[in-house]
Amino acid sequence: MPAASSTPLAGKRVAVLATDGFEQSELTKPIEALKAAGATVDVVSPKGGSIQGYEHHDKGQSVPVDRLLADASAGDYQALMLPGGVMNPDALRIEPEAISFIEGFVSAGKPIAAICHGPWTLINAGGVDGKRMTSWPSLEIDLKNAGADWVDEEVVVDRSGNGGLVTSRKPDDLPAFCEKMIEEFAEGGQ
Numbered sequence: 762m763p764a765a766s767s768t769p770l771a772g773k774r775v776a777v778l779a780t781d782g783f784e785q786s787e788l789t790k791p792i793e794a795l796k797a798a799g800a801t802v803d804v805v806s807p808k809g810g811s812i813q814g815y816e817h818h819d820k821g822q823s824v825p826v827d828r829l830l831a832d833a834s835a836g837d838y839q840a841l842m843l844p845g846g847v848m849n850p851d852a853l854r855i856e857p858e859a860i861s862f863i864e865g866f867v868s869a870g871k872p873i874a875a876i877c878h879g880p881w882t883l884i885n886a887g888g889v890d891g892k893r894m895t896s897w898p899s900l901e902i903d904l905k906n907a908g909a910d911w912v913d914e915e916v917v918v919d920r921s922g923n924g925g926l927v928t929s930r931k932p933d934d935l936p937a938f939c940e941k942m943i944e945e946f947a948e949g950g951q
Contacts, residue, residue, distance in 0.1 A: 768799030769947035782848025785814040785821035794939035835865025845877025870924040872949035874942040
């Protein structure tokens with residue numbers, strides 16, 4: 762059996778959709794993992810310059826924005842990652858361009874990974890109905906009401922429908938989340 766490639770995402774472009782208020786580790790750790798796996802990663806945001814991270818309730822570091830949402834399309838990428846933090850997805854879910862961007866991945870069946878509060882935006886983009894998934898506990902009822910089969914597990918992979926969906930609950934789940942995200946992004950998003 763041939764050895765697994767150390768860069769299974771070589772040649773793939775991944776969008777990380779975020780704005781101010783993202784949870785620091787839930788953006789930086791997945792980006793590090795994606796880049797280590799060979800992916801080209803763009804932080805896509807409705808605002809230019811940089812976006813403000815948080816470490817729970819305290820301000821964290823700012824992260825530069827690689828591409829304005831207005832200049833991005835789901836067709837430019839093979840996969841999408843949605844970090845958490847309370848403010849970040851709550852702001853994105855009322856941003857029509859952000860929801861349209863996510864809908865592009867959902868309708869094309871491209872793989873998506875979302876952690877913590879990140880799945881909130883998937884509700885608005887119609888990407889959770891019939892999906893088995895997890896999230897931060899406070900989203901359980903929102904996700905169930907939107908048709909998801911919510912479970913309390915470290916990482917959940919749902920391959921129903923067209924594309925793989927990877928979800929996790931919190932920063933402690935990042936190692937398992939990043940591993941499954943890379944597997945799904947390598948298998949999908951051709």
